[in-house]
Amino acid sequence: MLNSKSLSKELIEAFIQLIAKHTGLEIRERDKATLSEKIALRMKDIKLDVPESYYQLLKSSTSESYQEWKKLVNLLTNSESYFFRDKDQFDLLRNHLLPELIKCKENSKTLRVCSAGCSSGEEPYSLAILLEELLPNPEEWNLTILGIDINQEALHKAELGIYRPWSFRRVEKEIMQQYFQLINHQYHINTSIKQMVKFQNLNLFKEVFPCSNSELQDLDLILCRNVFIYFEPSAIAKVLEKFYKALQPLGYLITGHAELSGQNLSQFQTKVFPESVVYQKITDHLIDTPKLLSPAEQNHIPEKQSLLQLNKEDLGNALEKNNIKMQQVALNLLKQLPPETQIPKLGNLTAAQLILQLEKGLKPVYQEPQ
Structure with a gap:
């Protein structure tokens, strides 16, 4: 049976590019081993022994390829959800x-x-x-x-x-x-x-x-x-x-x-x-x-064309106001930024650091029911 070591680095990369081209999904470095396992499961199910043959099946424009993509996508996508999420x-x-x-x-x-x-x-x-x-x-x-x-x-x-x-x-x-x-x-x-x-x-x-x-x-x-x-x-x-x-x-x-x-x-x-x-x-x-x-x-805060521009211009003002609503607005702005983004007006603290500070302060006021 195919295992995660049976696929060459070159073939894994080829699969990743093919998946991105077909679905838009991004397979990250940490997910490569899991991808190999999922490919192995599909190959076993359709009784294929050679990874290159499975790659060619996905790459082809046939009804068999269409059906196989549906099966593979079921493994690649996350179906976790719940009612009134967020x-x-x-x-x-x-x-x-x-x-x-x-x-x-x-x-x-x-x-x-x-x-x-x-x-x-x-x-x-x-x-x-x-x-x-x-x-x-x-x-x-x-x-x-x-x-x-x-x-x-x-x-x-x-x-x-x-x-x-x-x-x-x-x-x-x-x-x-x-x-x-x-x-x-x-x-x-x-x-x-x-x-x-x-x-x-x-x-x-x-x-x-x-x-x-x-x-x-x-x-x-x-x-x-x-x-x-x-x-x-x-x-x-x-x-x-x-x-x-x-x-x-x-x-x-x-x-x-x-x-x-x-x-x-x-x-x-x-x-x-x-x-x-x-x-x-x-x-x-x-x-x-x-x-x-x-x-x-x-x-709402007035719109600007660039979300990053909006964040950097309004974050400082929102955080400086001793107001729960403005603190919530600032928290949502911060969540739109990459965690490592530094905010110069606030001592070059990163977005991740500021999120922790705000959540800690807001938690006693707005505690989500368990």
């Missing part, structure tokens, strides 16, 4: 962003949201629960909640809508009782919520969107969290461009903390809230249009 970001959605979008869409009663990299479905179902609670008459709305992922096995679990208690480690009991049924120690999501969400197997990096036959268009909100941490920088830039085109004007993009560090975000308006940094699509003909500020817009 309490702060869901608080921002509940209290500001979704109410703003609902108000803007009152006339058309059409709202389109997407969970990109939805894994086993906890995130899009969390969005469905939020909208069920926020909309006065959900049945009158034309809602699209789309969950997409490259991992077909994870999507199968999402479509089943059956979860173990570990998926609820940050969820209030009232939510579990209202929207799930406990059957044989597993939680089955209610049919009404389940029917609100559609799932689609899609390769964000390789597949073309938006296009006429794709659901990924005219979106009001995209959540793509804990996905870009696995991507190469050039792949992130490519997907960001697709997201920009798939969003409606004034639509929002939310990513995980620090996932867009170093990216060109000039097409987006960067907004910094106490809970999180978010990105809003602004088109040329809307930039100078006067409008009333929404509650969400009244609560």
Whole structure:
């Protein structure tokens, strides 16, 4: 059987480049041994003995190659998730962003949201629960909640809508009782919520969107969290461009903390809230249009084209103010920077050092429930 030492350095690098070209995924130095083991598992399953033959199979443009990529991707991607993951970001959605979008869409009663990299479905179902609670008459709305992922096995679990208690480690009991049924120690999501969400197997990096036959268009909100941490920088830039085109004007993009560090975000308006940094699509003909500020817009630091520029200019002021909200804003700004980034105005302390200081100070005030 193939082991991690059976692959030459040259062949491992060839596999890494092929995977990046096909999926956008970045295989780091520390993950090379694990990659060899996963390749060995797939070769054993399809009864191949020669690594070069497996490489050629992946490289070919055949139906067999297409099916094998799906199996390999299932091993390469992380399907770990849970309901209402990242309490702060869901608080921002509940209290500001979704109410703003609902108000803007009152006339058309059409709202389109997407969970990109939805894994086993906890995130899009969390969005469905939020909208069920926020909309006065959900049945009158034309809602699209789309969950997409490259991992077909994870999507199968999402479509089943059956979860173990570990998926609820940050969820209030009232939510579990209202929207799930406990059957044989597993939680089955209610049919009404389940029917609100559609799932689609899609390769964000390789597949073309938006296009006429794709659901990924005219979106009001995209959540793509804990996905870009696995991507190469050039792949992130490519997907960001697709997201920009798939969003409606004034639509929002939310990513995980620090996932867009170093990216060109000039097409987006960067907004910094106490809970999180978010990105809003602004088109040329809307930039100078006067409008009333929404509650969400009244609560953010003014945008700048470069997130790094915004961080360095505003961090010092935010940290110097003895104000809990501003301290939270500063914490979220710091999380967008590489950990080793030094802040000259603050004695050249690194972002990582400042994060530790802020979290220590804020912990007694805002302690997340266990």
